[in-house]
Amino acid sequence: MTLTCIAVDDEPLALGLVSAFIEKTPFLKLVGRYSSAVEALQGLLTQTVDVIFLDIQMPDLTGLELARVLERSNRGAHTTRIIFTTAFDQFALDGFRVDALDYLLKPFNYEEFLRAASKARQYFELVHRPEPAPFVISPAPPQPVEAADDYLFLKAEYQLVRVAHQDILYIEGLKDYVKVYRQSDPAKPLLSLTSLKVLEEKLPPKRFMRVHRSFIVALDQIDAVTRNSVQIGATTIPVSDQYKDAFGQFISRWL
Template sequence: MILTCIAVDDEPLALGLVGAFIEKTPFLQLVGRYSSAVEALQGLMAGPVDIIFLDIQMPDLTGLELARVLERSNRGAHTTRIIFTTAFDQFALDGFRVDALDYLLKPFNYEEFLRAASKARQYFELVQRVESTPVAISQAAPVEATEDYLFLKIEYQLVRVAFNDILYIEGLKDYVKVYRQSDPTKPLLSLTSLKALEEKLPSRQFMRVHRSYIVSLKNINAVTRNSVQIGVTTIPVSDQYKDVFGEFISRWL
């Protein structure tokens, strides 16, 4: 797999170094160098790339601002991923929030660069395998009848989570916590929304009972009119979901 890349940095020496590192790496192909995020954005209009090695602090348009623009446009067939290159470690959390693939703190050497590039290659290889799976499944049977797992973005990787392992999911502001039978004390933290997960989960196995909770139906131990209990955890049922939940309770009576 060859990944197309561009380098974006307003410092000529840093731009030259990243460009040289890309050209030195067999599975990367350098298709552009830009001294500003505005130039990079114009260049990307000609065609998408796989990876952008992107500085953060730049005039006119910062790397974070460019990342947010790309995040909104990453809803089509091609997804461009970002590896930030910056001298300021306080931007690490911001990089995670815009779903950056990795974060290189200047000055970095080729070994550190290669580690980040290899992580990118692993990511795209995994995405390629995941995207090829539904094609084979759809030819045989409906997706919901055959798939028994989903993939979650955990930090900078995709993690496979079996439906049967999920106890319940809690939605936070920008993240979700997925509680599992296999390790109930250590929930998986993923940068996604509860609504996005709800659309991926089979309705015969999961139910949203609150704006902040989705529960696994098979793992419910007890119910009341206003709550469900899974293990030692009591989860509230909000008014918005009481009608659907009431239909579920009727099966218990």
């Protein structure tokens, strides 16, 4: 898969470097280079672009403002993704909020650029993955089929991460973010910009239960329970009054 790209930066040296990196990468195709976000916006009206390597601090229209314009615009089925390139790390959170794929902090080398570009390729390969062939019923006894809801995708660290339900220990809500604790790496939870309510609606209720306004637990990972808490490994998670009735029904099945 080849991704069409443009580079946007008001600094000529930085614009030249990013353009050279794009042309050096086999799966990227440079279709435009612009010294301002205004010029880039005009160019995007006449061509379809997969990835924009976008500086943030620019006159007239900043990279973040351009990203918000693209986020609000109706571009049909095609989605243009952004990789920010900037010398200021304080914009990282803003970049995450406008759904950027990655964030390259200047000065960056080709290895760092390639890592970000590879994330973009993985994203578009996932988006354009062909639909599976329709299932045809045959006279033979049906074989077990893996359920389509055995996993979910989380946007974490500027990429989509596939997380199997059976790998989840519990999920903690932190305002606009969640931390997903997993068996495979319990010391390093995934941090994702979403809400606990959104995840609660996506997760199967037979396997997960919300026990507190800040916690969802995997029922098959619970090691011990009391009237007011659950134990998962070395972690004690409180059960709030709002969820005690549903939790009590769950406990009754243990008895």
